[in-house]
Amino acid sequence: MGGPRWLRKVTHWLKHWHRRWRARRGDGRAIPDRLWARVVADLPCLHALDTGELTRLRDLCAAFLARKVFSGAHGLVVDDRMALLVAAQACLPLRHRGLTALAWYDDFVGIVLHPDEMIAPRRTHDAAGVVHEYDETLAGEAMQGGPIVLAWPRVLGAAPGAAGIGHNLVIHEFAHAIDLHGKPLGQPADGCPLLPAGFLGLSAAAARQRWHTVLSEAHATHRQRVALHERFGAPPPWLDAYGAESPAEFFAVTCEAYCVDRERLAEAHAEWVALLDAFFARPTASGNTP
Ligand SMILES: [Zn+2]
Structure with a gap:
């Protein structure tokens, strides 16, 4: 690349700012072509979508990514591809409703990816009042106010080689979020x-x-x-x-x-x-x- 260093810096910053501006407007061009093509190829659940649906999904993903904050637990580093793999699956059910349907996900901002399935300590009371304590293995969890928690290997599980036909962890947890949207605090899905x-x-x-x-x-x-x-x-x-x-x-x-x-x-x-x-x-x- 030619030009003085300061000019390259300014150009880089402008491109970055422009991308963010597009993303906030729900313009799919904020997502680089190569990254989008790679994620679409990696997700069999997108392969039957027509061009119009894919364009709408890409727009949704751009707006979704502009509104959400991703983090990795236990040192997992979340890169753009990982975030987009989650976004594309989370937004898939909304593709016909369009950007306004993203309001269904407005009750939370955070999405946490874990490097593996999680062990959650549980405590329940049975009808006789006896307390039961046990550990539950979780691939994901959605709670009121967020965050949505997902085991990264299971997010990838929807990519080629997925074991279950008809399964999709990301859509499952985001469906719980849709269910919880607008419910009074404390009311379960x-x-x-x-x-x-x-x-x-x-x-x-x-x-x-x-x-x-x-x-x-x-x-x-x-x-x-x-x-x-x-x-x-x-x-x-x-x-x-x-x-x-x-x-x-x-x-x-x-x-x-x-x-x-x-x-x-x-x-x-x-x-x-x-x-x-x-x-x-x-x-x-x-x-x-x-
Ligand atoms: Zn569930």
């Missing part, structure tokens, strides 16, 4: 997120009721399928059995499956997928958003 105004053309109360009914039915069906498999040796459901745990986990697990293989999920839970289509504003065959 329950699978019933804040619904967009005018959802399905219903009043807010009717929309909530509809969501609750369809969620309860789909969750009950999944629990039954998991029980039939575990107790009577029926074939296992394709959907992660962990979704049987609670409506909140069913929502998170089905958001993963919805983004990774919507058609397969629809075979098992058609009515629930129709609701997710509306929630994530998936365009209908006629090109309109529901």
Whole structure:
């Protein structure tokens, strides 16, 4: 590179500032082409997206990265590629709703990557009042007010060589964040997120009721399928059995499956997928958003 040293410095600073300015405006060009291409290639869940969807996703990622602060635990250094791998998966469910949907992630700023899975000490009381203490192995965790915590190897687990089909840790934890968004402090995730105004053309109360009914039915069906498999040796459901745990986990697990293989999920839970289509504003065959 030619030119005096001070000029190179000023040019470098201007490019940096310009990139930040673009990112804050949700302009995907803030993300360097080569980095974006590499991350898209690394994430099979993005391979079926068309050009328009990829452009919208890149814009979302730029705005997401401008709003979030990444840190690494236990000396893990988080570079641009790692942050973008998280951003691309976190923003994937929002691609049809666009930048305004990033408000679903406004309740927290921090995202912490751990070098490995985490051991969390747990303490519970059973019905008889007996205290149980145990360690739980966690790949990720979302809590009210943040941060979102992710085990870095599992973020990469969604890249080539991933074991589970239909699984995606990042989408799972960010689905919990969507669920928690707007809930009063201390109220746990329950699978019933804040619904967009005018959802399905219903009043807010009717929309909530509809969501609750369809969620309860789909969750009950999944629990039954998991029980039939575990107790009577029926074939296992394709959907992660962990979704049987609670409506909140069913929502998170089905958001993963919805983004990774919507058609397969629809075979098992058609009515629930129709609701997710509306929630994530998936365009209908006629090109309109529901
Ligand atoms: Zn979960």
